[in-house]
Amino acid sequence: MTSATHRSAAEIGRTATGPRPLPPLGSQSSATELSHVDTTLSNGLRVVAVRKATVPLVEVRVWIPFAGEDKLHPATAEVLAETLLTGTARRDRVEIDAELALIGGDLGTGVDPERLYVTGSALSSGLPTLLDVLGDVFTGAAYTDAEVGRERERLIERIAVSRTQPRTIAREALQKQRYGDHPATREVPEASDVEVVTPERVRALHAASVLPRGSVLVIVGDIDPQTVPGDLERALGGWASDRSAPRLPALPELTGGNVLLVPRAGAVQSQIRLSAQTVPRTDPRYAAVQLANLAYGGYFSSRLVENIREDKGYTYGAHSGFEFTDQNATVNVDADTANEVTAAALLETRYELGRLGLVPPTGEEVESVRQYAIGSLLTSTSSQSGLAGQVMALASTGLGVEWLQEHPARVAAVTEEEVAQAALDFFAPKRFTGVVVGDADLLAPKLTALGDVTVGEQD
The missing domain is CATH 3.30.830.10 (Metalloenzyme, LuxS/M16 peptidase-like)
Structure with missing residues (x-):
């Protein structure tokens, strides 16, 4: 019997001439026509x-x-x-x-x-x-x-x-x-x-x-x-009324502002939540903003995750994503951290927002998030339940199946320059407001030292 020497993943990934190159990405499937x-x-x-x-x-x-x-x-x-x-x-x-x-x-x-x-x-x-x-x-x-x-x-x-x-x-x-x-x-x-x-x-x-x-x-x-x-x-013939179902009043537009420290005495972890106004799916810039968001914090290989999770270990998970309410759209950032690194995590979160605009995503980053955006959309609509959820999300804001079919082409057409402009226009730190929920006695000194943080009243 011969014995095999165990090799680690890092060893397997290297050759005599350096790191083993990754295989090229396969061609992306196109959207399917839907009757x-x-x-x-x-x-x-x-x-x-x-x-x-x-x-x-x-x-x-x-x-x-x-x-x-x-x-x-x-x-x-x-x-x-x-x-x-x-x-x-x-x-x-x-x-x-x-x-x-x-x-x-x-x-x-x-x-x-x-x-x-x-x-x-x-x-x-x-x-x-x-x-x-x-x-x-x-x-x-x-x-x-x-x-x-x-x-x-x-x-x-x-x-x-x-x-x-x-x-x-x-x-x-x-x-x-x-x-x-x-x-x-x-x-x-x-x-x-x-x-x-x-x-x-x-x-x-x-x-x-x-x-x-x-x-x-x-x-x-x-x-x-x-x-x-x-x-x-x-x-459903018997379900009828001359009145329309009551809709929410329009949400006020977010203009940025201070982050509020919400006291939660005795908490051992803190919750960071930031939010800024962005554009709805009907806006011509949406595809570019979508790719900028992915590069910032929208998937596991994003800048924010690489920074505060992989590099510094401040959190198990950080994420940024869109929230749509009627015709209103925001981009939200969230991360949960231990008290001792909350201020540092907020600092790095803001840093990555600023860096996204000043050092915009590279061509390689843009292609990576482009493939992810198109692939995840096609994957999410591959099942009946996933497609139903996507169609409902669109229909509730006035859109239809056509938007879903046409969106991969819009994403494919976004240029590197358009992503850079979206990053600068929509991810500037000053555009964001939000909260940090945690033990104010422990967090307030460092958070207020960062600036643009106010302390709320203790319940």
């Missing part, structure tokens, strides 16, 4: 149906604008989302679950300050049943006393846990720093508000806000898109 229909039903519901017959399944997504100014709206909306599928005048919870099970289907709900959403899937042969259940739920959800009471208590427990989580605390602090008292900031209701939500209040909110006009329904799967609108007219 689809994009239309509006008589009740005002926009429908996007896309054929993707990879497996005999369908994915359904419903997006309903669901804004509200009332103080109890966030709490009532959460209870509504939790009880929407718990029974109608025709079916109780068990009957809904049984009918979905027979078609290999499921439905789920969620809500945030912008929208109420329903997600579902089923065997393609079971689509008529799935749509019938949806129509029944939208027109006849019962919100019985027992179901509302049960889900209300579960929600109170989840809120109590959620409000102890550092990421929830950081998100709430960032929202208030960015948008003040705007309704968009009310993402987690107060437990005390949930306690007083009644079935009558939930039913009233459903009648006032669960409306088809201005909403979007996406179906992706093994379907004939041409027949879907007619199927939906029959299944």
Whole structure:
């Protein structure tokens, strides 16, 4: 028997003449043409149906604008989302679950300050049943006393846990720093508000806000898109209103500013959250800004990750990415760090923002992020569920499947100079505001010494 000498990865990667060269990147696949229909039903519901017959399944997504100014709206909306599928005048919870099970289907709900959403899937042969259940739920959800009471208590427990989580605390602090008292900031209701939500209040909110006009329904799967609108007219014909679903007021534009240190006594870690205004997907500069973001912190080989994770070990993960709310778009940066390196991590995060504009991405960097952007888009739409999610994200802001098909070509056409200009225009440190959540007694001296950091009041 012969014995083999173990070689490390570093040794394998080297030859007698130096590091072993990486193989060249393969050619990028092009976007696939998608057979689809994009239309509006008589009740005002926009429908996007896309054929993707990879497996005999369908994915359904419903997006309903669901804004509200009332103080109890966030709490009532959460209870509504939790009880929407718990029974109608025709079916109780068990009957809904049984009918979905027979078609290999499921439905789920969620809500945030912008929208109420329903997600579902089923065997393609079971689509008529799935749509019938949806129509029944939208027109006849019962919100019985027992179901509302049960889900209300579960929600109170989840809120109590959620409000102890550092990421929830950081998100709430960032929202208030960015948008003040705007309704968009009310993402987690107060437990005390949930306690007083009644079935009558939930039913009233459903009648006032669960409306088809201005909403979007996406179906992706093994379907004939041409027949879907007619199927939906029959299944959802009773879901109608002359009013439109209520949309969020426009968000104020971010103009940069100080970072707020939000005290969290005794915390052993800190959360860094920065945010700046950027451009929506409809802007001609979006593709260039997308590549600039990837180079900065949008994927694992980005400058920010290389600096504060790989080189200095300040964090297990750092990331920058886009957040879209209606026609508004921001770029957000986040990293969680130990207290002793929080100030240094914020310094390096700002440094990399400045360096992106002053020392723009090289040709090699641009090609790397270009390949990543196109490849990740094609990968994310390769499954029915992934495609449904992408189409819904676009449709909810007024775009369609065409944007998805055309975007790889836009990314491919971006020049190195356009990425450099986007980096300078949109990633300058002065454009960002944000928060650091952590123990102020430990963090304040070093953070305030950096400048442009103010200390918030202790709760």
